[in-house]
Amino acid sequence: MPKLSEVVRSGKLVGNLMAKECPSRTILKHVTGRWAVLTLIALQDRTIRFSALRRLIGGVSDRMLTQTLQTLEADGFVHRKVYDVVPPHVEYSLTPMGDEVAQHVRVLADWIEDNTQKIADHQEAKAPA
Amino acid sequence: MPKLSEVVRSGKLVGNLMAKECPSRTILKHVTGRWAVLTLIALQDRTIRFSALRRLIGGVSDRMLTQTLQTLEADGFVHRKVYDVVPPHVEYSLTPMGDEVAQHVRVLADWIEDNTQKIADHQEAKAPA
DNA sequence: TTGCAAAAAGTAAGTACTGACATAAATGTT
């Protein structure tokens, strides 16, 4: 039985995220992580090798991309297919669930890209010479 | 003239975010920050004082909430209204632009809340006793 | 007179995140 304070105008439970130790926060953290956002978007509608993915996402290091992919895989957002050869050949793609989050993340990212200039203008207006 | 690699199936420019030094990344960082997400959601459809906001968002410290609000204000997402009295009285609310991002962030957050259990199940399936 | 109220700002200390670099492995090339 949820507390009243956990119920919101839409009638939906929202206490979750606002609560201190909520599991959702961990997932949120994973999905909104610096490289996770870019990785999810980069993986939309494509299967791609590790090295190609790294080239696609400007500025990621091996270390961070590996780590990001592992987290996303553990959460069930990313599928990892290993071809047992040397040198290694590994392909990454989104799971159906990963595709769902990616779409939401994408909408947000698109909005930001579309409004970056507007936001920059606002900032400068506040800090004139 | 954008490179072909910067154009995506939707016909939309996406090179932005994938490029190393893109201003959009900074905004993305602000919006997807640990406390920024929760702050934007908490401010949806309401004007609220600092202390009330802190109580609403479980686990934030004064310091972090202040910092988050300042960043969001500088980007033009949050409006800050100061009543010049002692003790201080300050009210926060979303700007029209802030309301737009908040809605996108909200959709993402809702999806995560709705799927947290499913994700947790997946994780456990991978790491049995 | 002491203390509390609310919203920061400032400081110092601690933790987490990042990135650069070195290493491994089996086969084909020089």
Next chain:
DNA sequence: AACATTTATGTCAGTACTTACTTTTTGCAA
């Protein structure tokens, strides 16, 4: 025989993020 290839892993230093704690302001209640 030495070397490049690809996907990690491990280590280590450097940076950024977080938190706890202290200080300020002014009027009013104890």
